[in-house]
Amino acid sequence: MENTGSTYDLAVIGSGPAGQKGAIAAAKLGKRVAIVDRKEMVGGVCIHTGTIPSKTLREAILYLSGFRERSFYGRDYSVKDEIAVSDLAFRVQAVMAREVEVIRAQLKRNRVELVPGTARFLDPHTLEVQGVAGTTRVTADHVLIACGTRPAHSPSVPLDGKRVIDSDHLMTVERFPRELIVVGAGVIGLEYASMITALGNVMPRHLLDTRLNPSGELRDSAALRLEEATAGQLIQIQS
Ligand SMILES: Cc1cc2nc3c(=O)[nH]c(=O)nc-3n(C[C@H](O)[C@H](O)[C@H](O)COP(=O)(O)OP(=O)(O)OC[C@H]3O[C@@H](n4cnc5c(N)ncnc54)[C@H](O)[C@@H]3O)c2cc1C
Numbered sequence: 001m002e003n004t005g006s007t008y009d010l011a012v013i014g015s016g017p018a019g020q021k022g023a024i025a026a027a028k029l030g031k032r033v034a035i036v037d038r039k040e041m042v043g044g045v046c047i048h049t050g051t052i053p054s055k056t057l058r059e060a061i062l063y064l065s066g067f068r069e070r071s072f073y074g075r076d077y078s079v080k081d082e083i084a085v086s087d088l089a090f091r092v093q094a095v096m097a098r099e100v101e102v103i104r105a106q107l108k109r110n111r112v113e114l115v116p117g118t119a120r121f122l123d124p125h126t127l128e129v130q131g132v133a134g135t136t137r138v139t140a141d142h143v144l145i146a147c148g149t150r151p152a153h154s155p156s157v158p159l160d161g162k163r164v165i166d167s168d169h170l171m172t173v174e175r176f177p178r179e180l181i182v183v184g185a186g187v188i189g190l191e192y193a194s195m196i197t198a199l200g201n202v203m204p205r206h207l208l209d210t211r212l213n214p215s216g217e218l219r220d221s222a223a224l225r226l227e228e229a230t231a232g233q234l235i236q237i238q239s
Contacts, residue, residue: 006113008032011127011140013119016044019146020103027110034138035107036129039116043103045148047096049168054188056095057171058195060088067198083199089171157183167192 009031012023020043023035041048062068064083107114115138117131127138151166153159159166165173167188180196182189 006034006138008034008113008138008140010034010142010144011036011119011138012144012146013037013127014044014146014148015042015103015107015114016046016146016148018148019044019144020107022144022146023107023112024110027112033111034113034115034140036115036117036119036127036138038118039132042114043096043100045150047099047103049171052096052099053092053171054191056092057088058191060091061195061198064088065198065200083176085171085173085175092171152184154183 010023010026010033012019012033012035015023015035015037019035019037023033027033037044043052044050046052061083064087104114115129115131115136116133117129117136119127119129119138121143122128122137125139125141125143127140127143129136129138151168153166158164159169161169162173170192176196176199180193182193185193
């Protein structure tokens with residue numbers, strides 16, 4: 001069912017850090033502001049699949065694996081023998097839920113209206129928002145597009161959600177892999193490769209990076225830092 005919706009000075013598409021900051025800055029200037037995002041994505045990639053879950057996962061793995069204490073107690077030391085995905089997901093979910101509440105409260109406090117759903121433009125000042133309860137329209141003098149990013153996919157790496165996944169789906173696997181190839185040795189690839197390695201139950205770990213030239217040398221300074229960071233972690237870098 002379509003409802004005719006409301007008119008604002010500013011409509012923001014996306015409630016990640018960029019959308020939140022834009023919406024709140026306008027609201028503080030006395031503007032009428034709406035922010036549109038899917039109900040389950042309030043807070044953006046940052047809260048649901050990016051910064052917050054990855055850092056929470058890292059801390060949980062470092063704690064449960066006893067990684068930081070190994071230089072003192074030895075390589076075999078761990079706080080918990082078998083670390084299951086559920087041990088980690090529990091902590092990640094709790095942190096995410098708390099962060100979403102903080103963001104909702106912050107938007108409410110600043111009188112930014114949260115419109116749940118997926119937005120699409122009908123014209124430069126009108127958005128159609130498709131939510132679970134139906135469709136509504138949001139009109140605004142200005143629209144801020146803050147839709148963020150998603151993992152790059154390649155036809156040469158087909159995903160199946162089980163053995164071949166992207167970084168958004170690491171927390172949905174039933175168990176962590178014993179062998180792992182990470183395609184993309186940027187910050188996220190390196191971070192997840194290091195975390196899985198810290199679990200200690202994986203065999204070979206590879207990071208694939210296109211910054212290697214044919215003779216196997218890394219080309220830029222960021223890639224050289226990558227080599228330094230992976231030294232001693234049994235992570236092989238390949239092109
Ligand atoms: C694994 C991982 C780890 C990261 N770690 C860090 C880190 O440690 N430090 C750091 O600074 N950054 C980190 N980042 C990057 C950080 O998450 C992003 O830079 C940040 O989230 C970008 O914010 P944003 O507001 O631009 O968009 P996002 O957070 O991506 O939010 C965009 C929002 O727009 C919504 N949206 C998109 N299209 C529509 C539409 N049509 N209608 C309604 N809503 C829509 C989406 O649902 C989403 O909620 C990490 C990212 C990943 C993936």
